[in-house]
Amino acid sequence: MVTINDNYLKLKAGYLFPEIGRRVNAFAAANPDAPIIRLGIGDVTEPLPEACRTAMIKAVEDMGDRATFKGYGPEQGYSWLREAIATHDFQSRGCDISADEIFVSDGSKCDCGNILDIFGNNNTIAVTDPVYPVYVDTNVMAGHTGDANERGEYDGLVYLPISAENDFTAEIPSQKVDLIYLCFPNNPTGATATKEHLTDWVNYARAHGSIILFDAAYEAFITDPSLPHSIYEIEGARECAIEFRSFSKNAGFTGTRCALTVVPKSLKGKAADGSDVELWGLWNRRQSTKFNGVSYIVQRGAEAVYSPEGKAQTRALIDFYMENARIIREQLTNAGIQVHGGVNAPYVWVKTPHGLSSWDFFDKLLHTCNVVGTPGSGFGAAGEGYFRISAFNSRENVNKAMRRIVEKFKS
Amino acid sequence: MVTINDNYLKLKAGYLFPEIGRRVNAFAAANPDAPIIRLGIGDVTEPLPEACRTAMIKAVEDMGDRATFKGYGPEQGYSWLREAIATHDFQSRGCDISADEIFVSDGSKCDCGNILDIFGNNNTIAVTDPVYPVYVDTNVMAGHTGDANERGEYDGLVYLPISAENDFTAEIPSQKVDLIYLCFPNNPTGATATKEHLTDWVNYARAHGSIILFDAAYEAFITDPSLPHSIYEIEGARECAIEFRSFSKNAGFTGTRCALTVVPKSLKGKAADGSDVELWGLWNRRQSTKFNGVSYIVQRGAEAVYSPEGKAQTRALIDFYMENARIIREQLTNAGIQVHGGVNAPYVWVKTPHGLSSWDFFDKLLHTCNVVGTPGSGFGAAGEGYFRISAFNSRENVNKAMRRIVEKFKS
Structure with missing residues (x-):
C-alpha cells in the first residue's frame, strides 16, 4: 500500500x-x-491602490486581443517586473542585486516553504522563538525535525528566544547552524534589526558557510531611517542570504497574490562530493519545474506599485x-x-x-x-x-x- | 557549510x-x-473568453471598494468556485465528488509536483514512457530515483512504454507499484483511455493499495462521447485516485493561472506504524501551510467558465x-x-x-x-x-x- x-x-x-x-x-x-x-x-x-487596479484592468483587456494575449510567461516572472523590483527595491538602496536574481512568485509563504526543496536534509536549522509558524512547520513536513515536546518545541531545531528580556534581539548562536530564518521588521513581535545586528549575522553566516533566509515582508513599514530594509544593505550578504519580499502588506495584495524571492548568483552550498554548487541554478530549476509563473494580470498590478x-x-x-x-x-x-x-x-x-x-x-x-x-x-x-x-x-x-x-x- | x-x-x-x-x-x-x-x-x-474577462474586470473593481475588497481567501479556493467545479465538471457526469474535495490552485504543474510532499519516500513509482517530464523530474528532485542511464531513464522508476506497437495503451504492470501517473487524453501522444482500460487500472490500484495520479488537463478536448472525462466515472476510483485539472487549455488560462486537484476523502495511505491516514487531511494541511490560495481576481475568471x-x-x-x-x-x-x-x-x-x-x-x-x-x-x-x-x-x-x-x- x-x-x-x-x-x-x-x-x-x-x-x-x-x-x-x-x-x-x-x-x-x-x-x-x-x-x-x-x-x-x-x-x-x-x-487596492488605484494604480494597481487600473493596470490590472488594462492587463485583462490585453488578454482579449490576440496581439496582446499572454500565454505561459517566464516561470521567474516578466523581465519588466523583475527590472522594476531590482531598481526600486534594491539598487535604489545601494544593494547590488540584478533583475535576474529576482524570482517573482505567488506568495512569500509558498517561497519560505519551497526554498527547503533545494537544500539537503542534514542541515542544522535555527529559528527565533516566537516565530512565523510556516518556517517551523515546513521543516517538520520536510523531515528536518524530531517530535515536538509539551512546549511545542521540535527536537532538532535550534530555537533562539526573543523577548523583552533580550530586547527582542536574538543572540548569535554559539553552535554552528546552517540555515537561519530571520524576519525583520519582525512578525510577530514588531521588533527591528539595526545594521549592526544584521552585520553580526552576516559575519556569523559567512564564517560558518550558513545561509540566512531573510523575510523582509514588512520592510515598507519601517519609519526609522537608520534601519536597513534589505539584508543586502549589509556588506557580504550576497554571499550568505536569500531574501523574501511580498506585495501583500505594502500594496494590499493578500488576496491578489504576488511576492518575490532574491537568490544572488554568488550563493553556494556544498554537494555530497564536497564541491560547491550555485544555489541560483537550483532554485531556477526548482521554479522552472514545479511552478508556472504568476498571472500576467497580477504581475502588471505589481509593476504599477512602482509607478509614481x-x-x-x-x-x-x-x-x-x-x-x-x-x-x-x-x-x-x-x-x-x-x-x-x-x-x-x-x-x-x-x-x-x-x-x-x-x-x-x-x-x-x-x-x-x-x-x-x-x-x-x-x-x-x-x-x-x-x-x-x-x-x-x-x-x-x-x-x-x-x-x-x-x-x-x-x- | x-x-x-x-x-x-x-x-x-x-x-x-x-x-x-x-x-x-x-x-x-x-x-x-x-x-x-x-x-x-x-x-x-x-x-481569453469574454465571460472570463468581464468577470475579472468586475473582480478588480471589487478590490477597489472596502466593502467588497478581498484579502486572504481560503487556501483551498473560494466555495463558489469549488461548488461550480464540483457541479459542472464532476456531478454532471455522475461522479460522486463534493466541493470540499476540490482544491483550487495556480497550476497543475505545481500540484503534480507538490502532491509528492504528502507521500512517503519509499513508494514504487510508475510512469508511462513517453511522459510529461514534470512527473519524472519532481520525483528525481524528491530523491525517489537513482541516476539516469544513457537513455535518460532513472533507476528506481517503473517505465510503462506506450507506442504505436501497443496502440499507446500502457500495459498494467505485473509488479506492485504504489503511485501511478496516468494522463488522458495523453500528453504527449494524444492517445485516450477507454472506460475499460481505466477500469483495469482502478482494479489494479485497489488490489494493491496504490494511488493513481490522474492528469485530466486535456479532458475538454475529448470528442468521442464514449470516453471518460474523469477517472471518477470509474467505479471505485474514489478509493484510489487523485485527479488534476486545469483551466489552462480549455479556457486559455496558461498566462492567467488556475487549476484544481481533487482529493477524495475516502483515499488512504499507510503510516509507518501501519495505521491508515486520510490523504485529504494531509493535502489540506500541505496547502494551508505552503500555499495561500489563488488570486481572487483569477478565481472569479475561472468561475465564469461555468456560466452559459x-x-x-x-x-x-x-x-x-x-x-x-x-x-x-x-x-x-x-x-x-x-x-x-x-x-x-x-x-x-x-x-x-x-x-x-x-x-x-x-x-x-x-x-x-x-x-x-x-x-x-x-x-x-x-x-x-x-x-x-x-x-x-x-x-x-x-x-x-x-x-x-x-x-x-x-x-
Missing part, C-alpha cells in the same frame, strides 16, 4: 490561524449578534495602517497594558495582563470585548504570555476595539 | 521546454528574419483548436508522414520521417521550415523517433506551417 509522509503526523493540532478561525467561528455561531472586530490575522482591509501614482498610493496605505498602530500602542498603554513593536511594523506585541496565558487572553478578549488577536504562544514557546495585535483594519474598527479594551482593562 | 539537495544534480541538462527555447532563440538570433511558427510548447494563443456564456465561449475555443488538429493530421498525412492522436486531444504525435531522431527532426523542421515542435525523446526514451505538434496556434499559422512541411516533405 502507498505510504504517507509520516513527518506530517508530528505537526501540532493545526496551523495557528485555522485554530483561531475555529474558535472565532464557534463564538460567532453562539453569539450571532456579537460585533466581532478581527485584529488577529495580519490581513489588510483597505482597497502607485508609490504615492502605497505610501498612503502604509501611513494609514501605521497610524492605526500608533493608536493601538497609545490606547493599550492607556489601559495599563505593556506594549512592544508597532513603530516600524504593523504589529503590536502585547504583554498579557494579570499573568494570563496567551490563549486565555485570546478567549477573554474575544468573549468580553469581541476583539480577535493572535496568541503569542501560537508563534512558539517563548511567545507564551504575549499577544499580537495587528494594525490591519479600518480606523473605525481600531478605535472601537481600543475603546472596548480600555473600558474593560483600565483599572 | 550548508548542504544542497544532491538529487538535483541527477537531473538531465535542462527541462525540455527551456532547452527548446534555447535552440529556437539561437536560431532566431542567427536568422532574425526567419518567420518562425511555434507549434512546440502546448501554449494557447487565442484571446463562458461555456459557449470555451466550447468555441476548443472547437477552434481541434479544427487546427484536424488540419495538421490531414496535411501531415498528405505529406506522407505518419500521425497519431489529434482526434480527442490537441496534440498530434508524429512518427519522424526517414528514421530521423527526434532532435534531428526538430532541428530540420526549425532550420528548413522554421516550424518549432517538441522532440518525442524529450518525453522519455520510448518517445525517440516521435515528435509532438501542438494544435495551439492561429489558423493562419497552422496553415502556413503545414504548407511549408508539405512542400518540404512531400516526395
